[in-house]
Amino acid sequence: MSGVQSMVGSAGPQAARIESLWWLFFWVCTVVFVLVIIALVVAVYRSRRREGDRLDPLLDPPRDRERRMMRTVGGATAVSAVILIGLLIASVSTGRAVLSLPPPDALSIDVVGHQWWWEIQYNDPVPSRSFRTANEIHIPVGRPVRIKTRSADVIHSFWVPNLHGKRDLIPGHPSETWLQADRPGVFRGQCAEFCGHQHAKMALVVVAEPPEEFEVWRAFQLRTAPPPTRPLLRRGQEVFLALPCPTCHTIAGTPAGGKTAPDLTHLASRRTLAAGTLPNNRGHLAGWILDPQTAKPGNKMPAVALESGDLQALLAYLESLR
């Protein structure tokens, strides 16, 4: 599918802090592990050499050896405590840094978790500049983005590892966080809290792009779907409106205004179908419409029986929604 997903490839300040903490833990724990193994090997080797001794050195050690053992164990305990306190301080300070409030000039995006897809709302004080999309967030590079999260049903968790840590979406408890991309890229995210049968197929992508490209994308998303011009597209729209599709889906500029499923006004501009489950191309779109329960069992999309002419017209219409 599209996009990288890695927490050790940070593309923004929040993820960079988390990644630094991760590497600190990794190296400290690696060094401690190696030292412990070396000490163990040395101890085993030495006790072998002492096997000839008459007395058990652990149960009945000579005075000087006992003192040395006490010093070693005491020293190792003190070093362990210092290391653990150091890691605790690093962890708490990283936590405080990544939980800071978003800067006031941040772009604001609402993310709503659904079983099993992401509703994305770009809200603007001017209502005509607001729009909805699904499973694909575009952000301008270099600008902080406030992510306001909420859930429509159960607990989900918003996680785009290259940009930030996890943020739980708890029903009835709207929350917010912020992130920023410092370089362009397509970053894959994943629901990180088990939320039912298709939890694993609840992905999204964040497309970080230069501000000019972001503005072009935003201007495009604000447009309503153009009226179909060719007869095939007109037939496709008729098929769409005659089926149960408009009950759940919106296509701005048409009577379809359902809000319980992804907004399809610019479906063809998106990279994936079904929340990162399938690449967005004609074959998968056809398969998804005819039999959505095979690709993603348990999702709320019903199968639609269509004769082939209607299907081809519907596909052509949906592919025209750029």
Ligand code: CUA
């Ligand atoms: Cu949504 Cu797991």
